[in-house]
Amino acid sequence: MRFDSLADSVGRTPLVGLPKLSPSPDVRIWAKLEQNNPTGSIKDRAALWMVQDAEKHGRLAPGATVLEPTSGNTGISLAMVCAQRGYQLICVMPENTSIERRQLLTMWGARIVSSPAAGGSNEAVAVAKRLAAENPSWVMLYQYGNPANAQAHYETTGPEIFADLPTITHFVAGLGTTGTLMGTGRYLREQVPGIEIVAAEPRYGEVVYGLRNIDEGFVPELYDAAVLTTRYSVGPREALRRTRELVEREGIFAGISTGAVLHAALGQADKAVRDGRRADIAFIVADGGWKYLSTGAYAGTLAEAEAELEGQLWA
């Protein structure tokens, strides 16, 4: 496959079957390998769409500065897209973010502003909103509320999955900004009546939920519960166990959040088997495992790995 530039190669990722983890020939599980995107995660889609949308609406001109609360994959994707187009990127990220993340962002030319570790991403969002108010010329793309984030999946992820798997019965993905589930879910619902759209939400250690009070909570503006059929909370033990199963049994080396998603997908598969229904369950592998090696997720016993993850934002 040939493309004019790296950004043009975003998307069109493989959908691969899981012959060992699928329970039967009638109940099959399929993995959408988003680590095959240019910077190694599904966020390349949202980053590219948000930047293109801002350009189309005149919000971004050459030399502009882009601001985003992200310590993870979205920052890396935006850094790549912004560097290609001559924009400066400033990422607001919790100060306890891993050294790999900082090195990757710096390598692609992003500047990093740290937010307090306590409060996690909530705090990063708050700091970014304050910086945006203080610097009106900076452009915050704001992945949690930018419709272009979901639109990327409505226009690409959804159609790709449906083209590869027209018999799809379930779509399962992680719930963060909610962009993947909202966009892909809306598209697939239009194409496949009765399809089940299932969210897997990582359940972190207690420190991550250390808000001062409930009213400081956060629900992404993009989130519309009506798109989902159901939503599961998946803890670190199950996420780690499934992440390891995926690489040991199917050879797919994925990030930890993918383990949580696979756990929910396998739950749907079990249910289909019990109900005697056929099922084609597609789930999202959001990224590869490379960036998480230092967390200890892939070494030692599950209990040791779980202890290492305590207090970390692992998805």
Place this chain on the structure above:
Amino acid sequence: MAVQVRVPTILRNYTGGAKSVEGSGETLAALLSDLDAHYPGLKGRLVTGDAGDQLHRFVNIYVNDEDVRFLGGLDAKIADGDSVTVLPAVAGGSAAVAGG
């Protein structure tokens, strides 16, 4: 009929610091009312609306790890031995892996 309810850090001032409390009820609403009898004020932090008939926007409650908003909300059925988890809604998504 007993159900274990996991309580997040910010609400433990209502449970005398307990991480997990036991309650009973055939629906989530009944369970929360039962808890409120033992831990006054707890229910008021979880529900909103004039009649207290809606889950607080920033509160997520899971029965056996499934979000109750997809199981009938406060009308969700609760069975003996179920595990109920209460969590505040926080920003996830492309978040940090800490450490390092």
